[in-house]
Amino acid sequence: MPDAETLRVQVRLSDLEHPELHAALNALPVRSRAERxxxxxxxxxxxxASASHPTAMSAGAETASAADTSAAPDPRRAQLLAALRLDD
Structure with missing residues (x-):
């Protein structure tokens, strides 16, 4: 397997500034926090990225938008959303 370029990032999260995120990550096992x-x-x-490229409001764009919603969902996106386990 070829070596891939790795970007290492160290994150410090204050429970005072981000209490919800801190609590959610603190509830996970240590090795799962980076993946989350x-x-x-x-x-x-x-x-x-999607917000920076809004579609033009035209009949063609509305038709394309309607077609996009009827397409099968992206399995990778569905997997990521399911892994988050967010409550609405």
Missing amino acids: LRQLALLGWRAL
């Missing part, structure tokens, strides 16, 4: 942060970062990045 990667999942959250990926979801946040995808949300920002």
Whole structure:
């Protein structure tokens, strides 16, 4: 397997500044915390990327949007969302 470039990030999370996130991560086993942060970062990045490219409001865009919602859901996205176990 070829070596991939690795980016190492150290995160410190204050329970005073981010109590909900701190509590959610603290409830996980130590080795699962990094994976959960990667999942959250990926979801946040995808949300920002999609928000920065809004579709034009036209009949063609509305038709394309309707077609997109009827398509099968992305299995990777569904897996990430299921792993988050967020309560609404």
